[in-house]
Amino acid sequence: MKRYRVVILPKEGLLDPQGRAVAEMLQDNGYSVGSVKVGKVVELELPEGVDIDSLARKFLINPLIEDYSVEDIAE
Amino acid sequence: MRFGVCVFPGSNCDYDTYYVLKEVLGQEVRFVYHTETSIKDLDALILPGGFSFGDYLRPGALASKSPLAEEIVNFAERGKLVLGICNGFQILTELHLLPGALLPNDSMRFICKDVYLRVENASTRLTHRLEKGDVLKIPIAHHDGRYYVPEDELKSMEENGQILFRYSSREGEPSSDSNPNGSVSNIAGVMNRNGNVFGMMPHPERASEDILGGHDGLLLWHSLISEGRVRQS
Numbered sequence: 591m592k593r594y595r596v597v598i599l600p601k602e603g604l605l606d607p608q609g610r611a612v613a614e615m616l617q618d619n620g621y622s623v624g625s626v627k628v629g630k631v632v633e634l635e636l637p638e639g640v641d642i643d644s645l646a647r648k649f650l651i652n653p654l655i656e657d658y659s660v661e662d663i664a665e
Numbered sequence: 666m667r668f669g670v671c672v673f674p675g676s677n678c679d680y681d682t683y684y685v686l687k688e689v690l691g692q693e694v695r696f697v698y699h700t701e702t703s704i705k706d707l708d709a710l711i712l713p714g715g716f717s718f719g720d721y722l723r724p725g726a727l728a729s730k731s732p733l734a735e736e737i738v739n740f741a742e743r744g745k746l747v748l749g750i751c752n753g754f755q756i757l758t759e760l761h762l763l764p765g766a767l768l769p770n771d772s773m774r775f776i777c778k779d780v781y782l783r784v785e786n787a788s789t790r791l792t793h794r795l796e797k798g799d800v801l802k803i804p805i806a807h808h809d810g811r812y813y814v815p816e817d818e819l820k821s822m823e824e825n826g827q828i829l830f831r832y833s834s835r836e837g838e839p840s841s842d843s844n845p846n847g848s849v850s851n852i853a854g855v856m857n858r859n860g861n862v863f864g865m866m867p868h869p870e871r872a873s874e875d876i877l878g879g880h881d882g883l884l885l886w887h888s889l890i891s892e893g894r895v896r897q898s
Contacts, residue, residue, distance in 0.1 A: 604813065605847065607773045649730060652723060652759065655766045655813060 591635045593663040594642050598656050599629035629656075633663065666890055669697040669707040671737075671753070673717035673728045678750065682713045682870045689873050690886055699731040709746035709889060710737065712753025714806070714868060724767060724809045725755035734760060746790060746889060747862045751807055754854075754864030763857055763864045764822060765814035770807070771847030777806040779878070780845055782853050782867060783833040786826045789856055791863045794888040800837040801830075801881040803867040805845060805853075810866040812848035812855075819850060830854035830865060 600606040608628035718727035749757040831851040839851040854865030869882025
């Protein structure tokens with residue numbers, strides 16, 4: 591089995607109210623913070639040879655509103 | 666006219682919708698479970714509100730991959746009527762039967778209140794009992810109702826009359842003050858290009874009896890039903 595971590599974030603240019611709220615909180619606490627995005631992480635184990643990219647695009651993300659990246663996680 | 670009301674794990678407006686169709690409107694109706702794979706007995710399918718599959722991953726994401734999903738797409742492609750309300754609207758966008766997506770409200774709050782809707786297109790199978798510019802009072806109840814569609818697609822939707830309702834004031838003026846969730850162009854409801862698949866965030870099944878606060882939703886149900894009669898005769 592291979593282990594992957596899929597990181598899903600709101601697409602560039604879309605309002606991310608969670609990210610905005612976190613940014614404001616950090617500013618209130620004295621940090622001059624730039625952009626903040628809040629997304630989600632899916633970790634999954636798959637047999638060798640499964641195309642993780644097409645799986646992610648078809649089942650895990652909505653490409654209209656989300657960007658994603660895939661990391662291999664060492665066992 | 667024979668209706669189906671979809672039931673996914675976490676649907677919670679399924680019984681309200683069933684009740685309105687059967688008891689208020691006197692239609693034939695049955696529940697359609699998310700595991701079913703044939704709905705050939707139906708003329709129209711309603712995807713009700715709720716939190717299908719707990720809104721896990723994204724609202725509507727898991728329902729759009731359930732065993733019933735493929736049959737919903739086939740049903741729509743055969744030209745049958747499909748209406749998604751609230752979570753049902755979210756499911757229809759995840760199925761790509763409707764353009765766009767529903768994002769978390771800009772306030773990040775769950776909003777449950779009556780809103781006013783201006784009718785943008787009254788020449789559809791869901792709205793033909795109304796006039797363009799009519800204002801309806803129908804409640805919303807959602808956390809993820811911020812309609813988003815890219816600008817170029819919005820333009821083509823406008824040109825094709827696919828915008829059904831806009832959030833507006835009581836007088837029928839759409840503005841940022843009357844936009845409860847940050848939807849692009851105040852959009853509250855849309856349809857597909859073929860005019861047989863509809864999605865809306867407000868809940869017409871909660872505005873179908875005066876004892877529950879209003880009956881403006883009935884105009885939509887009556888539009889759907891009378892089209893059915895025309896089609897069958």
